[in-house]
Amino acid sequence: ARLPAAPDAVFALRVVYEDGRGILRDVLAACTEQGFTIARVTTESLRGSIDDRPAVAVTMEVSRHPTRRGPDELAAAVDEIPGVHEVTKRDVDELGD
Helix, strand or coil, X not given: CCCCCCCEEEEEEEEEEECCCCHHHHHHHHHHHCCEEEEEEEXXXXXXXXXXXXXXXXXXXXXXXXXXXXXXHHHHHHHCCCCEEEEEXXXXXXXXX
């Protein structure tokens, strides 16, 4: 029997969005629909607002399997979600503790 492929390309995705609109649910759904696995999610309320709404930043540790879409494609898909204002992709090593 074949073993499933090991996850590849662990990276962090930081998404800034308007709070109170269910956008986090849409972001998580976009990740899983495209075959990504989310290992950890941290959220942070941001000072100030976006379009007169409170703003939130979520940072997710994400991994993909080699046969799936890449991190750039995921970042582009998340950036298209209404209410998302910024998407930043980086190595998990850059997160610190």
